[in-house]
Amino acid sequence: MPFIPHTDDDIAAMLQTIGAPSIEALFDEIPAALRSGERDEIPPALSEQAITRLMRLRAQGDEQPSCFIGAGAYDHYIPAAVWQIATRGEYYSAYTPYQAEASQGTLQVLYEFQSMMTALTALDASNTSLYDGATALAEALLMAVRANRRCKSKRVLIPRALHPFYRRTVRTIVEPQGLELIEVDFDAASGQTPVERCAALAGDQGLAAVVINQPNFFGVLEAVDALTDWAHEQGALAVAVVNPLALALLTPPGEWGAAGADIACGEAQPFGMPLSSGGPYAGFLCSKQALVRQMPGRIVGRTLDADGKPGFTLTLQAREQHIRRSKATSNICTNQGLMVTAATIHLALLGTEGLEQVARTCHANTARLCDQLCALPGVERAFSGAVFHEQALRLPQAPNTVLERLASEADLLGGCALGEHYPELDDMLLVCATEQRTEEEMQRYATALATILNAA
Amino acid sequence: MPFIPHTDDDIAAMLQTIGAPSIEALFDEIPAALRSGERDEIPPALSEQAITRLMRLRAQGDEQPSCFIGAGAYDHYIPAAVWQIATRGEYYSAYTPYQAEASQGTLQVLYEFQSMMTALTALDASNTSLYDGATALAEALLMAVRANRRCKSKRVLIPRALHPFYRRTVRTIVEPQGLELIEVDFDAASGQTPVERCAALAGDQGLAAVVINQPNFFGVLEAVDALTDWAHEQGALAVAVVNPLALALLTPPGEWGAAGADIACGEAQPFGMPLSSGGPYAGFLCSKQALVRQMPGRIVGRTLDADGKPGFTLTLQAREQHIRRSKATSNICTNQGLMVTAATIHLALLGTEGLEQVARTCHANTARLCDQLCALPGVERAFSGAVFHEQALRLPQAPNTVLERLASEADLLGGCALGEHYPELDDMLLVCATEQRTEEEMQRYATALATILNAA
């Protein structure tokens, strides 16, 4: 019996204490007709050795070639210390720190995470995570609509240049609550979201919130100051969606425009989380102090203990489902605690300068790669807007075909074809070369692409 | 500066406190003529990311086919919990527990290890490890010679059927101290070491110790009761060299013959230590109570603290080099603490029954494989003696050629050719199928060998 410590003696003694003839008898309140037996569809038990063999075999088959895909998840180097510490049993097998005095480790880590995120976003408050970037945006919009008492509508402006999966996820989550999502298109030349197009969609009932994405899905940098100021002029809250790594270099949301964005959210995956086919990652959400009581999710506060020593505890729990039930700011309960632990250690290891160097190196690698690729005939940068660490390219051949050949002939994943999500961009490829990509790999990409395009 | 925390301000403040103009000045007592600069032969520094890339590449090249080699190091399954816990910083980065009160974790683990080894060997005392099996035997012989006051000579009988590398290592270590190693040959038919051959070599000056190896290098089981009794009749100490996994099934050294072996030692690698090209492993050494003050290495004892609570501390340190210096029982100081931590966790996870099951499965796998192989024409068991979990086979073709073809054609390492170490056994192969080998792998071996032998 794996994981079950009971000996026959234990079982007999326990049943005697209970006064039951058998374990089976403990289930006698379940109507007999409903009882089920073993299911043949479930395979028989494997030993740890056998499941290890199976999983190693399967994992080997999934080992990846050099990856030039970004598109919302990034292959960054994760220092060895991060997960060696984060998987210590005391972090890994603890739960939500309901008993603060026995959970100061987790609580302090979360407080430090909040502190790091507020430093990066230049906002006042942070929660301790949501599921991922897309759900963080959904929660941010629900929060904005709740908080924006000046606006009677639940209309939200959302850029079409935002990650397509973010847009779909947000729709799933917020539409049942009556939010109206209005997509504003990007400029085909620059790849940016112009204020003028936003203005054309503002409508009469007003906007509760405007989503501003920096950089946007194409890696293009938006005119965030103008967008933020325009949103505020409309009486809307400005909701920033940012790649937090970019904040090592770019103006933080709290300083956008005259008053700063009201809420910033996004995907913390670049901070020490393995790609893992898409999760677990962690969404972050920061806001101005005035909005903190509308924030969803766990929040940790610093306080004092009975001896006057500083310590940490969950706070503002009156916002949460286990207290407020149907009136809670969100139904979220379990979040991404372990990922946040890793992110906190990761950021502590990198520090300000390390984070800047990672951001700079990614940016420089992508630029260098694109310089090489754009030297090939027919390959060109798709948009004129400035970018951060990701670039859409226009190709003279169908991107999907090119990608298949890059994989089979040069053992690399060449990027994300844009046509699936933007039919009019079906000649475009979104590429990203993080600090993990070597000169050799980038050279291999350029050489292989040259071969493929010449051979056409 | 990786790993160096000093800021420029720190350096300036520290130098001022010291009253030195520069760090360089702190080295002013070293004669200038001797000073050296940077060495071009040493490559420049790599980041963690870069060394990770290099080492992963190198490790990938070393990934091994299915391994049927035993010969002193065994591919056993290691539960995931073993190293996840053993590499916790508190074990990994502590040192020898000189300050007992701040080292109860390591000390208790070592005491538990001692308890497990005495249970397995049926002896009274155990040390906390020596470097590996071969050095443990060398130390055991030095110990036996010191302890055997009845015998004036330093003559030791050692079976030729003992691992060749053990014999060579022992020679390197003990001969400078004047020990005389007398090798006794095995019986060509049974593979056993007959008492009669021992008797023929006993000589006039007596023997200080007789080494008894169970199973021996060929996997063959020796008549340990007769050998032990004979050794004691000679006035020699009986020194057992055992595969500790075998002790799950075989008579423990403490119960050999009428009086039991006096010392038992061997290689603890089968208890949770990865193969790692040969180390780090851990040698163990157990003895009867009467000999404990001649034991080399660290020993942990249970005692009481000032409040009367039981606790653990290094004990019998008067045997050791840091107290006794030139009169110590050994020069050993650092031993294999971390490997012993892993072994202790490993044994606790397996328990009595788990260890028996591993031993049984290895034994059955090897038997089944050899049945299949011996069904091929010209392949036969080399020795008539009973074996444990390892078997020498006679082949109709040169073993080295067969091994090369098994590797290239069937992706498996077929065993250890005996000719290199025993010229007269140049048609023999030593094979071992641990519990890690699957039916499929064993079938693959048999099929490939059939092909190779037919094609000859």
Next chain:
Amino acid sequence: MLIHDQSRPGRRASALAPSQAPEPTGIPAQLRRRERPRLPEVSELQVVRHYTRLSQQNFSIDTHFYPLGSCTMKYNPRVCNSLAALPGFAERHPLAPVEYGQGVMACLHDLQEILKAVTGMSAVSLAPAAGAQGELTGVAMIRAYHLARGDHARTEMLIPDAAHGTNPASAVMCGYQAREIPTGPDGDVDVEALRAAVGPQTAGIMLTNPSTVGVFDRNIEEIAGIVHDAGGLLYYDGANLNAILGKVRPGDMGFDVIHMNLHKTFSTPHGGGGPGAGPVGVSARVAPYLPVPMVEREGEGYRWLTEADRPETIGRMTTFGGNMGILLRAYVYARMLGREGMARAADFATLNANYLMARLQQAGFELAYPQRRASHEFIITLKHEAKEYGVTAMDFAKRLLDHGFHAPTTYFPLLVPECLLIEPTETETKESLDGFVEAMIAIRREAQEDPQRVKDAPHTMPRRRLDEVRAARHLDLAWTPQQADEDGDGQ
């Protein structure tokens, strides 16, 4: 002391970042950050030491008995972590072609099948990121089901008063009104009240069975009939699935939609508050609305099912479709239990709960439902102790920490005064349970003799009792350089 308080300008763990980092080009100056973010500047050893020491301030399953009711704090096998972290799994980009993902997809597909079989549902999607998101997903599917039938009148979701707070919160997030159904004195749902509450406005009912009061609702077949007859659907909150795994299947009880908390029943790590995974299962009629992606077997291989394959899907729940690394851990665990191990989890979780309940009752503690079997958890009420000695459930909880036990869930469910909801799980020994009983008895004795000692607990933790009111009144949610000057002497 915060990691921030150890920061010194210019200090670094410099092996950990690329060494050559050119000044970024092409980024307009007005988009560049003016002031550098104030992250901690510390050495690698400082980081390792800080977070290693901090970890030691946590209780956890790996260090303590942690009988937190409704949370199923059972042993998290270490191997699940190392296998999910294999490079082939951990380093795979979510948008990598499926040719480079057949391994993970095989695991996900097999997990879907196992979950279907053990819950008795027709189809499963692994997409939801946690239990609460599974609830949201499930209610959204109920909504989609009614809307697809043109049934726009169903505005109410029925929810027992003892339900987890996530239930009403999730219902509201889907635009429903939550209507409370009372619990009867025996712990079962008040069937007559239910009968009175259903109607054409009923979208469905959200039930946990065994319920949050720790008993199996014996009238489940009748309840299913009432709700189904009214045109509503039955939602199964899988928080307590561990109690009945392999014994009785939600599908067989009549549920149309369920979610499962894999970090409870399937032992993925709780991680200090996640990540979880909240797969949903459905009966055939709700299957079209399952969230994407799902994995389908096609010939010898596997492919993703997306919006294109499943046009009626409620959509995506997260950016990339789920907490794959958690799903892999659950898969490993499920395979290690195997078909014969599923029921064993429920057997021994139930044995442990009933034993602990019996021992506490024999020791004189009052049970909330003494006439009932415990499921995998049960409730005691300390209202007598509160009244007699002025020592509350919270005081007992804090004093338990001093005895080396994590506290049970306190003050939930809300309907039992001064309650402790106790869930020992199947992986704890009889000795652990006996030790817990001894501690409870010792605390009660202390409550009689020296109540202040209990009320001042804990005494042996890294901190004495923390002032939660102060935390909420004087919000301090982040380190700032200014704070550092004021109270930098932290821990």
Next chain:
Amino acid sequence: MLIHDQSRPGRRASALAPSQAPEPTGIPAQLRRRERPRLPEVSELQVVRHYTRLSQQNFSIDTHFYPLGSCTMKYNPRVCNSLAALPGFAERHPLAPVEYGQGVMACLHDLQEILKAVTGMSAVSLAPAAGAQGELTGVAMIRAYHLARGDHARTEMLIPDAAHGTNPASAVMCGYQAREIPTGPDGDVDVEALRAAVGPQTAGIMLTNPSTVGVFDRNIEEIAGIVHDAGGLLYYDGANLNAILGKVRPGDMGFDVIHMNLHKTFSTPHGGGGPGAGPVGVSARVAPYLPVPMVEREGEGYRWLTEADRPETIGRMTTFGGNMGILLRAYVYARMLGREGMARAADFATLNANYLMARLQQAGFELAYPQRRASHEFIITLKHEAKEYGVTAMDFAKRLLDHGFHAPTTYFPLLVPECLLIEPTETETKESLDGFVEAMIAIRREAQEDPQRVKDAPHTMPRRRLDEVRAARHLDLAWTPQQADEDGDGQ
């Protein structure tokens, strides 16, 4: 409580062993064990919890400042561990063909080259398993050198009185008599005494430089001349190599043989007492005697050098030729330091030692060699405090634990009374050192005001001071079933 005390017959972590285990065949009954070994019978969670909690009872580099003199307790980079554990390295059988070992052999070869370059020796063998075995190896090579020249008269090894105990012990293991050479009042070897001691019986001298008293012997060139002129060889004990790494090379000082402690200078883990690795380096004339195996580059690949290639070798030191997993860790560390980082280790180890020495002196503690620079470590003597307050170096050491600092090495070297040998290492911050000084001052103040409090220390550890005399007198070296009945209530 011991893991044995948690054992219950029949309890098991049953996922961890093969499920089908037939009764063994072919083993004669008289060779079969009659009684099963009494190993702990416990569940997986019990094991995980027991050893996780036990670990928390340790001080370690990862949790505490650990200034243990002569042990170089610097940060062990976590990446060294994960890279050595890569399956390609960890799962390779030692007898696997070299075609399946070019990766590890490339690392070993490169490490040999780095160690040669940084020590100034002609050749290096990585075979010895630890520092003490490196010493044994080195002395055995000196013996082999003399014997090969037919020089059988050399029976004495000269060893300073301050030397590590391993030096005389190793010399004796090679059949030499250890002859002590006194240390002068300034900490350097007494050159005149040395001159008087050398002769045709001198096999060599074993020196640590910087010495165990924490100073660099300024007369090293003269010493080398004296010993070499007498026909002896110079042995360098590499325990203190961290102090001079990249600053001055043993080869350039005139040493013929050296060993290196990779778990000190090259930061492989101390592991609660090993494993270490003790490579040896030699000058050209001693090179033939190096132990096997060694790695040689041949064309594009690497091969092992064995007895066949090196007929004059002293032989093998361990079964399979060395602690490869430790050598890999050292290699990773060496590559991360790089050529520019080697001297930096010595620079900052020396800066930290001299700073801490200066601060303690300024705080009124007495230095053993106040007129000297510290190397990477230094000695203070508490003889004044012992005499005035009756509080010994041991009492200070134990009280330091209560302040959160591991104690320095106590009572070594033997020639300084009531001494603490303090080695902070380069990876500690100035704040750590300042904290240590504050603790020392606080303890001295306490020694004046309440000496019994210091003599009774520690007060905050898992155990009060342990009775070592009792441990040696009433030997209790292993759990037995009988003991369990007597005092099973362990911790």
